[in-house]
Amino acid sequence: NETITIKGKQFFILKIIGRGGSSKVYQVLDHKKQLFAVKYVDLEEADAQTVESYKNEIQHLNHLQLYSDQIIKLYDYEITNSYIYMLMECGNLDLNTWLRNRKTVNPLDRKFYWRNMLEAVHTIHNHGIIHSDLKPANFVIVNGSLKLIDFGIANRLQPDVTSIMRDSQVGTLNYMPPEAIKDTSSQPGKSRSKICKKGDVWSLGCILYCMTYGKTPFKSITNQIAKLQAIIDTSYPIEFPDISEKDLLDVLKSCLVRNPRERISLKELLDHPYLHHSP
Numbered sequence: 001n002e003t004i005t006i007k008g009k010q011f012f013i014l015k016i017i018g019r020g021g022s023s024k025v026y027q028v029l030d031h032k033k034q035l036f037a038v039k040y041v042d043l044e045e046a047d048a049q050t051v052e053s054y055k056n057e058i059q060h061l062n063h064l065q066l067y068s069d070q071i072i073k074l075y076d077y078e079i080t081n082s083y084i085y086m087l088m089e090c091g092n093l094d095l096n097t098w099l100r101n102r103k104t105v106n107p108l109d110r111k112f113y114w115r116n117m118l119e120a121v122h123t124i125h126n127h128g129i130i131h132s133d134l135k136p137a138n139f140v141i142v143n144g145s146l147k148l149i150d151f152g153i154a155n156r157l158q159p160d161v162t163s164i165m166r167d168s169q170v171g172t173l174n175y176m177p178p179e180a181i182k183d184t185s186s187q188p189g190k191s192r193s194k195i196c197k198k199g200d201v202w203s204l205g206c207i208l209y210c211m212t213y214g215k216t217p218f219k220s221i222t223n224q225i226a227k228l229q230a231i232i233d234t235s236y237p238i239e240f241p242d243i244s245e246k247d248l249l250d251v252l253k254s255c256l257v258r259n260p261r262e263r264i265s266l267k268e269l270l271d272h273p274y275l276h277h278s279p
């Protein structure tokens, strides 16, 4: 059986969890049979800017360990010119897979997971990090609570079409905020528009919408161009079928406001009755 050695410690590979381009995530056991996730990144093909973006992501992940339990634990890492190994806590499942397996979510799980997501994103915002590509695959369930596994800093390594990570939602437009589509200032290609924190609020709103209605707001539009047009088209109404939880309905309507200036802030979401009033 294959093993991985990180900083002199040996880990036994149980299975590969995900693969994308030059990165792989393994489920491993240490000599005490403790479960971990190891993220391996092959840097042989990576340009200097990509290597820098990975080092930046790791520095932030390492630093933010101290500030919230909703950030995945990073126990150790090893960076050389040709590879990166990150030893992290292993989730039972990622939120995307969990959601796909069940279209409806029970109200208690939904509220708890929403609180976890808000805390994780609030933490990275407080440290000047805007994710700008939030989606369910960025969260994993660890002992019943959600943890953020990446900050959207490391460049997406060229997605490998045969990858199992393909359904890890790399490149999905379903969570993209209108301002990122309309933002003409950002040069094409590399730089995602990280214009403001409100973009992350829109994406979180799309995740909560999916946990409420079983699909994202623009899921039904399969043509990618038409989908982008609908996201920015203020005359295209987003449907909010009536539900018993009026606080939840208000959160959804407040997050999915196309004008980022009118959109609710993360701070206001943390004070919203939905989080504090039962049921």
Ligand SMILES: Cn1cc(Nc2nc(NC3CCCCC3)c3c(C#N)c[nH]c3n2)cn1
Binding pocket: 017, 018, 019, 025, 037, 039, 072, 088, 089, 090, 091, 092, 093, 094, 097, 137, 140, 149, 165, 168
């Ligand atoms: C499906 N599945 C996921 C787990 N758990 C898990 N998945 C992680 N990444 C997955 C890679 C593929 C796409 C979805 C996220 C990481 C991780 C990073 N990066 C750090 N810890 C983790 N734990 C168990 N089953």
